[in-house]
Amino acid sequence: MARILAIDYGLKRTGIAVTDELQIIASGLTTVETDTLIEFLKDYINKETVERFIIGKPKQMDNSDSESEQLISSFIEKLKKEIPSIPFERVDERFTSKMAFQTMIDSGLKKKQRRNKALVDEISATIILQSYLYNK
Structure with a gap:
């Protein structure tokens, strides 16, 4: 089997997570x-062999698209042109940043380490990927 790669797209930084080859662990x-x-x-x-991309879909509480969806849509158009051989799916990413921050607290990271926004983005991508694996 091939890996699944998740993308938590951001304006400055993008978090990336992957599965193992058996698609069990994110x-x-x-x-x-x-x-x-x-x-x-x-x-x-x-x-690495990648079967598909999972891209976070930011939603508002009322289920409407968030402001950043326009940026992500532009990225997806570019992705389709540059890497057309790999399909993608979208996954609701509401609350992933809050969940990532809570994960950092629960795992005992110190306050200084929790300020690392890059780590929050990476953990958010992992949560998006876990959500996809759980629901597939």
Whole structure:
């Protein structure tokens, strides 16, 4: 089997998480600068077999799209052109940042470590991927 890669897209940074090859465990991979995201993904899929991308879909409490959805839609159009061979799915990412922060607290990270926004993004991508795996 191939890996599934999740993307928590952000204006400055993007969190990345992947599954193991059996698609059982979701693990944080890294956080990349968003302007280098496509190049990172191309490089990664040259090294690892990726079956699909999971991309977070930010929603408001009333289920409408959030402001950042327009940026993500532009990224998706670019992704379809640059890496057309890998399909993608969207997953509701409401509350993932809050859940990531709570995960950091629960795991005993000190206040200084919890300020690391890159780590929050990576954990958020992992939560998005776990949600997808749980519901597939």
